[in-house]
Amino acid sequence: MRVKMSSIHVIDPAAAFDFYTGTLGFEPLMVLPEYNLFIVQAPNIPDGPGLLLEPSDHPVAEAYRTGVYGMGLPAVVLGVDDVQAEMERLSALGVRFTGPPSTDAMGTQAVFDDGCGNYIQLHQD
Known part of the structure; x- marks a missing residue:
């Protein structure tokens, strides 16, 4: 058993698609823009899970998204080889991080705002 697809609620799926493909890679x-359906996946992992950029147009979905965002909690964690290097790359592209990277027993992490209604955590083992 493996994760086939997961989703993240976003304010505007088309704008999120542009950010997740153009900025994050x-x-x-x-x-399927006519259905407001945008699914992305990590590069170089052809059988990897998809990430559905889910419209947050249902009241329950929007309450969840705004609640998680309001608490400053990341909606998803993305694994990277080097948090500092990725933070520098994304910062140069205008991505806003909530603070400097931190390291603890779990690894190194940094959190940024995806501009689509979510905080995203980068994590390095």
């Missing part, structure tokens, strides 16, 4: 997996 994800690859399109399925794009």
Whole structure:
């Protein structure tokens, strides 16, 4: 058993698609703009899980998204080889981080705002 797809609620799926592909480097997996359906996946992992950029247009979904965001909690954790290098790359592209990277027993992490209604955590083992 493995994760096939997961989702993240976003304010605007098309704008999120542009950010996740153009800035973060994800690859399109399925794009059906007429259905407001945008799914991306990590590059170089053809059988990897998809990430559905889910419209947050249902009241329950929007309450969840705004609640998680309001508490400053990351909606998803993305693994990277080097948090500091990725933070520098993304910062140069205008991505806003909530603070400097931190390291603890779990690894190194940094959190940024995806501009689509979520905080995203980068994590390095």
